[in-house]
Amino acid sequence: MDHLEHLADLLPTYYARLFPFPDYYRWLSYGNVNTFSHREFSFTLEDDIYLRFQSFKSLKELELEIKRLLPFKIDIGAVYNVNPKDYHKGANFIPVERELVFDIDMTDYDDVRTCCSSTDICSKCWKFMTLACKILDSALRLDFGYKHILWVFSGRRGIHCWVCDSNARTLTTTERGAVAEYLQIIEGGQYMKKKVNLPGDKIHHSIKRALEMIEAVFVPFCVEEQDILGTDERMENFLQIISDDDARQELKTLFGQYNSSKDRWNIFVKYIQNKKTTGDKKWYQYRHLIEEIMLQYAYPRLDIAVSKGLNHLLKSPFCVHPKTGKVCIPFTANTVDKFQPDNVPTITTLIEEINEFDLKDKTEQETYDLNAKKIKDYKKTSINKSLRIFQEFLWNLSNERKDSRLKQNDEKMDF
Amino acid sequence: MEYTKKRRLTIKPKSNGLEDIYQHDLQMYDFPPRGELLLTEFEQLAKERLRLLQHVENNAVRTDLKTPEERKQNLSTALTKDGLKYYAHLLYAKSCNSPTETDLEYRRKDHISHFILRLSYCFESDNLSWFINQEVEFFKLRFSSLDKEGVEKLLNTHKIDCQQITLEEKDKFREELHLSTSSARIKNIDVTEFYKVPFHKVTDLVRSRRVYLNQGIAFIPQADLVSLFASYFKKNLYDGMPEARMSIGRMYGDERITSCLKSLNNVVDKISVVWTTDTTPVDKLDELSKTSYPLCMRILHEALKTHHHLKNSGRMQYGLFIKGIGVTMTDALSFWKTEFTKKIDLAKFDKEYAYSIRHTYGKEGKQTNYTPLGCPKIISSSVSAGEYHGCAFKHMDQNSLRQKLFNYGVPAATINEIADLAREQNYLGACTAYFKFIHKRMPDKLISHPNVYFAESRVILANNATELENKDRLSQSGRFTSPGLASPSIGTPRNIDKGIGTPLRNTMTPKRDRGSMSSTKMGRTNMTPVRTARATPKRIETHLNDDDIAQLMSEDM
Numbered sequence: 001m002d003h004l005e006h007l008a009d010l011l012p013t014y015y016a017r018l019f020p021f022p023d024y025y026r027w028l029s030y031g032n033v034n035t036f037s038h039r040e041f042s043f044t045l046e047d048d049i050y051l052r053f054q055s056f057k058s059l060k061e062l063e064l065e066i067k068r069l070l071p072f073k074i075d076i077g078a079v080y081n082v083n084p085k086d087y088h089k090g091a092n093f094i095p096v097e098r099e100l101v102f103d104i105d106m107t108d109y110d111d112v113r114t115c116c117s118s119t120d121i122c123s124k125c126w127k128f129m130t131l132a133c134k135i136l137d138s139a140l141r142l143d144f145g146y147k148h149i150l151w152v153f154s155g156r157r158g159i160h161c162w163v164c165d166s167n168a169r170t171l172t173t174t175e176r177g178a179v180a181e182y183l184q185i186i187e188g189g190q191y192m193k194k195k196v197n198l199p200g201d202k203i204h205h206s207i208k209r210a211l212e213m214i215e216a217v218f219v220p221f222c223v224e225e226q227d228i229l230g231t232d233e234r235m236e237n238f239l240q241i242i243s244d245d246d247a248r249q250e251l252k253t254l255f256g257q258y259n260s261s262k263d264r265w266n267i268f269v270k271y272i273q274n275k276k277t278t279g280d281k282k283w284y285q286y287r288h289l290i291e292e293i294m295l296q297y298a299y300p301r302l303d304i305a306v307s308k309g310l311n312h313l314l315k316s317p318f319c320v321h322p323k324t325g326k327v328c329i330p331f332t333a334n335t336v337d338k339f340q341p342d343n344v345p346t347i348t349t350l351i352e353e354i355n356e357f358d359l360k361d362k363t364e365q366e367t368y369d370l371n372a373k374k375i376k377d378y379k380k381t382s383i384n385k386s387l388r389i390f391q392e393f394l395w396n397l398s399n400e401r402k403d404s405r406l407k408q409n410d411e412k413m414d415f
Numbered sequence: 416m417e418y419t420k421k422r423r424l425t426i427k428p429k430s431n432g433l434e435d436i437y438q439h440d441l442q443m444y445d446f447p448p449r450g451e452l453l454l455t456e457f458e459q460l461a462k463e464r465l466r467l468l469q470h471v472e473n474n475a476v477r478t479d480l481k482t483p484e485e486r487k488q489n490l491s492t493a494l495t496k497d498g499l500k501y502y503a504h505l506l507y508a509k510s511c512n513s514p515t516e517t518d519l520e521y522r523r524k525d526h527i528s529h530f531i532l533r534l535s536y537c538f539e540s541d542n543l544s545w546f547i548n549q550e551v552e553f554f555k556l557r558f559s560s561l562d563k564e565g566v567e568k569l570l571n572t573h574k575i576d577c578q579q580i581t582l583e584e585k586d587k588f589r590e591e592l593h594l595s596t597s598s599a600r601i602k603n604i605d606v607t608e609f610y611k612v613p614f615h616k617v618t619d620l621v622r623s624r625r626v627y628l629n630q631g632i633a634f635i636p637q638a639d640l641v642s643l644f645a646s647y648f649k650k651n652l653y654d655g656m657p658e659a660r661m662s663i664g665r666m667y668g669d670e671r672i673t674s675c676l677k678s679l680n681n682v683v684d685k686i687s688v689v690w691t692t693d694t695t696p697v698d699k700l701d702e703l704s705k706t707s708y709p710l711c712m713r714i715l716h717e718a719l720k721t722h723h724h725l726k727n728s729g730r731m732q733y734g735l736f737i738k739g740i741g742v743t744m745t746d747a748l749s750f751w752k753t754e755f756t757k758k759i760d761l762a763k764f765d766k767e768y769a770y771s772i773r774h775t776y777g778k779e780g781k782q783t784n785y786t787p788l789g790c791p792k793i794i795s796s797s798v799s800a801g802e803y804h805g806c807a808f809k810h811m812d813q814n815s816l817r818q819k820l821f822n823y824g825v826p827a828a829t830i831n832e833i834a835d836l837a838r839e840q841n842y843l844g845a846c847t848a849y850f851k852f853i854h855k856r857m858p859d860k861l862i863s864h865p866n867v868y869f870a871e872s873r874v875i876l877a878n879n880a881t882e883l884e885n886k887d888r889l890s891q892s893g894r895f896t897s898p899g900l901a902s903p904s905i906g907t908p909r910n911i912d913k914g915i916g917t918p919l920r921n922t923m924t925p926k927r928d929r930g931s932m933s934s935t936k937m938g939r940t941n942m943t944p945v946r947t948a949r950a951t952p953k954r955i956e957t958h959l960n961d962d963d964i965a966q967l968m969s970e971d972m
Contacts, residue, residue, distance in 0.1 A: 048766060077487070113799050145613065145631030167631070171615065178618035182628075187807060189798035191815035200598060204624045205591045243814060304797070 004323050007322055008046055009342060010347050011070045017377040018350055019066070019318055020387055026394050028076070031401045034057075034095070040077030040084040042313055043069055051065070052077075053088040072322045075313035079169075086251070095310040100146075100176060101166040102183075103314065104132050105158040108301040114226050114234065121157045127221050129159050130336050132300035135210045137159060137333035139183060143206050144168075150390075153344055155328045157322025160314060164397065174312055180307040182206070185299050193240040194293040196299070203291065211291055214298045219262060222297045229255065229264040241293060244282065247271075288414040317390070320347045329386035330393065345382045353381040435523035440508035440565070441557050443573055443651055447658075448527045457531060458675055464528035465679055467502045468549040470494055475552050479841075483559045490556065506557055510565030530659075533652075535676040537659035542680050544643040547652050554648050558641045566640060575647055577610040580634060588627065589771040592634060595627035602638050608637045617642040674820045674855075691741035697750040700737065707824075707872035709865045710807040710849050711793060712736050714819065723757040728796065729804040730768075732788055734775045737770065739787035739866040744776040794842055808837035808845040825852060 029036035041054040041062075051069075056062040066074070078095035087093055106113075106121050106129065115124040133151060140146045140163060150162040171179070185207065188195040198207065198213045222228055229235050235255050242248045251271060255264045272290055275283045276352075306312050325346035331339045357380035378387055474480070486505055494503040501521040507582040514522070529550070536546035561569070570577070584590070603606045614633045620626040620642050635643065645800040647718055666672050691819065695703070704716040719725050725733065730751075737747060751772055755764045770779055777784035788796075790806065798805040806815065813834055820830045829852050836845035843862060850858050850868060858871040885901045 108800060143628040145629075155542060174618055175615045178615075178622040180622055181622045187799070189800065189802040189810055191714075191803070191807075191811035191819070192798070193812055193815065195800070202594045202598065205595045205627060206624065208594065233780070240814070243812065301800070303799075397805075 007320070007325065007347070008070065008073065010351055011072075011320070012067070013351050014320060014347050015067050015070060015355070016384060017354060019391065020378065021059060021063045021066075023387070023390055024318065025062065027164075027390075027397070030164075030169075031398065034295060035079055038079045038081070038083050038096075040080065040088075040311075040313075041316075042075040042077060043071035044073035044075075045069060045071055045236045053084040055083045057083075072320075074316040074319050076316045077313045078311045084104040087257070093355070097131045097169045098310045100179065101307055101312075101314050102136060102161040102163075102180075102308040103154075103158065103162075103303045104129065104136075104300055105154070105303060107157065108303065111237070112222075112226070112228070114228065114230075119157055119301060123340060123342070124214040125218070126341060127225075128298070131213065131217065131221075131298055133161075133333050133336045135213055135300055136183065138209060138213075139206055142209070143182075144179065148334070148393065148400070150317070150330055150393050151333060152328050152330050153251040153326070153339070153341065154315060154323050155319065155326050157341075159330075160317075162314075162317075164393075173308060177304075177308045179312065180302065180304040183300070183303050184302050185210075185295055186301055193241065194292070194296070196295045198224055199290055201287065203288065207291075207295070210299060214294050218294050219265065219297060222294075223261050225263045226297075227261045229261040229268075229296060234261075235264070238293075240298065242289075244285070247282075247286075249253060270287070327383060327386075329383065330389045331386070334390055350381045350383055357381075433519040433523055434514065437514070437519055437526065439568060440505060440510060440514075440518070440522065440552070440573065441561060441569060442522065442526060442529075443569075443648055443653070444526065444529050445573070445651055446661075447530050448523075454671060454675075457672075460524055460528040461531040461535070461675065461679055463499055463502075463524075466497060467494065467499055467553070468532070468546070470497065470499075471549045471553045471556075472545075475549075483556065487556050487559070491639050506553075507560050508557065509560060509562045510568070512564070531676075532679065533655065533659040534663055534680040537656045537663065539680070539870075543656065547649060550652060551645055551649050555641055555645050558644055569644065573647065575634075575643065576616075577612045577640075577643060580609045580611055588629065588634065591627045591629070595624075596634075596636055596639075597625050601638075610637070610640065610643070610645055616646050619645065665858050689864070689866050690739055691866070691870060691873070693741050694739040694743055694746075695737075697737075697742055697746045700742075700750070703740075703869075706853070707869050707922075708878065709846055709862070709868040710819075711805065712865055712869075713823075714807055715803055719754050723754045724759075725804075726802050727771075728798070729802055730771065730795070731775070732793060734772060734805040735785055735787040736865050736869075738775060740869050744773065744778065747776070748772055787864070787866050790843065790846075790862075793865070804843050807832070808842040809840075811837075813838060820849075826848075902934065 008320045025036065028368055037055060039055060040052070041056070042050070042052045043054060043066075044050050054065070056065065077098070079097040080087075081092070081094045081096050082090070084093075106116075106125060107118055108126065109128050110117050113125045113128065115122050120335050137149060137151070140149055140161075146163050146165045146168055148164040150164060152160045152162065186195045198204075203211070227234070229238055235252070239248050239252060239255075242251065251268060254267050254271060258264050258267060269290055272286050272318045274280075280286075307316065315328060317328050317330055320326070321328065325348055326341070326344045327350070328349065329344060354377055378384055424842050435790070470490060470493045474486055474493065477486075477489065480486045480489055491506055494500070494506070501524060505521055505525055508518075519968065532546060536542045558566075569575075585972060589604060592609065595602075611632050611634060614621050614626075616629055617626060617633050617635055617639070620633060620635065620639060623627065624638065663676075684725055700716065701720070702714045712733060715725065715729055715736075718729070719733065734747065734751075737750070738744075742750065745884045748769060751768060752761070752764055755768060773779045775785055793804070794806045794809050796805050798810045804810075807819075811819065817830050820833060825833070829848070833845045833848045833852075836842075836848055846862050846868070847858065848861060850872070854872060854875050856867070856875065859874075860867060860871055862868050
């Protein structure tokens, strides 16, 4: 209905010439055929026909089926104890393995972003995603020791994170819940205005690290660009976070004396710091307030239900988003600053690129001939860079598998 | 695990033997008891342990008891009062040295009774998680009584994997250890021992960010070792359940044992939803939300009416509630449709939301007949930006709560009373105070479920209406009660009985009955088919908790 026009016409070419089947298989098998064949895939076909519990014995089978069904959307589920296709109705059907995943969606930022709302995004609010990616990536690596982290653009307005280390894939539901809650600081619904509460006198090292990243950009990004204190309404929202009536009133008066968001923020910081230095009776309730507010405006907002469950589905990398036509491409946390959703290749541009190349290639061949090597299709297009990122990720994974196999062999030799 | 029961007294084992078996006051229950036991003792031990666990549960929900010492004191008093002196003793047992004969006898009772309850609780996932939660809670309290030697001995006996950190490491991470460990746990880093364990062994500390993590290793201070032990203990219990199920299989033939075991977990059939059997028409919901809804549901109803949308968790909480008060599936569909289509078109509604509503009624997907969420579940739910579900007294800040009550016409004094109770985390108290204001009297039953609140309200309003017929209509006042009086019969629960009318239980009870009845016959001929037939359907349930419901409902769409 509101799908990209002609998507159904473009998908055959996309799946035939661009979707990286061999690499995809290499990823999801993790060096073990059963890991692949017990994995649940689910397809959404044109007209919203929804197929759950698909599974495939081999790369070939997956490839054929995808080319046959031409799914508008592919979701990846858990690895089960038995193959999902034949046994999901059975009683003894249990998810045993799944990447630890995180889903960050821009709509969860609607109460703190001012440039866009709901499904819209722009380069200004994309900075929330950039920051979320950096903060999560460093916490997952430094605090939890994970190494194989795949970041994927979700196709429209968010990002997905797939932690693929073997010890992450085997976490239980409780353990996933613990990791997710450790990383979730913002809590509370419509009627909880203050959404971050740091307990005690000290700030946990993980939050401290996040704060350092936030502090570096908070004034230019949140205060100035997002202009969080720029209008009466925004000031009102901000002031609701402060529970004390007197302080709120005083701040409101102070804000009225300044015109820009930045000046108002500075006077707010000064006002709170002053509480501490003058030994205000209530200073304790303000001890972390500046930090708490920065976190509320800029810390990653996670949909942790997705992370907690083993059997939760998540959209696959290299899917084409049916509405934007953008490909869900991987990127890395190191280069996330350069990532712009507007530059993400769409299925339309990719296919044009192939056609152009083919045309050029044909003329060249006619002119010079030669038994020039056939160039892989994706290399002709702007998806090439994302595939390189994916391959490097796979290379690291398989290297680690080799290392651990060698180590095991060594241990065996010792005996 | 072999339980033999004898009607005649067997020779009591010499305490010497017991000393070898029970070397520590605190047990991990990693081996089953052996020997013979009188049936009467079997029953008595089991019932006493059940009472113990119920005391433990009651103790755990007390929000006024802050420190472990207060909790222990309170539990100890309750146990002693209930004639369970030996559990009170074990609660404070320090360690393991030179046990007296009484000590050993207590340890033996502790051991045996635990294993009997395992047999009774190992099958059904609701029961099992209740059992394990109470056992873990009791374990934690007991652990806090151990002296240093006791902790070390426990560490060594069970070969729990944890390594003390070196002085160099302590110096290297001094700042981080200081920042990330709760101040109450470490007065002085230099005199505190720290241990390194994989983070997944101490999920409670990770979850609440009370521990320093580096590369997947948690650095826990001595005072937090209890988390490590508790997680080991918990895993031990879960791992022991298949064995317990096997043992049950072996004694299906004995009706005395099975009926005793069955009677034990029936006591914990405590899901106290009240299902309203009368049909409640949806056009009365506006009115009912003011007269008979608890605040959490009133707010959801209001949010739905205002925004013509509720997010997934809100739809779950409210959708199951109205199912519980007697809204039929057809009515529910049209109710949600009317609201949602004020904002989205019909096709989108049918595509994205209708399925999950039918799912709530058990008509789609796994066809589970979901039960309305109770207060503990609602209180512990997580609420994000733009959401309205949860417990009003927990998930609303003081300003918003006061404002909301004010808008509902609650006078200042009552607002203060309710808001104060909420601040003290006495959510049920706050809810009861709200009930009292609306109905001008206290509820007869403890409010621990939104549907109980509703049922109580309907009973009271129905009685008021009957009285009213006899008296002068004008003698009644109060803007909150009057709309409800116009239709006293709506949603009045006919049965307020616990189990009856609860579809979830209904579907299970016959299954259980059938199982245990046939087991007497089939048990002698062939054990295995019975077991698989009974056990396997439940395996799915162990993977399905309420969170999954929410998930399933969103992903199935």
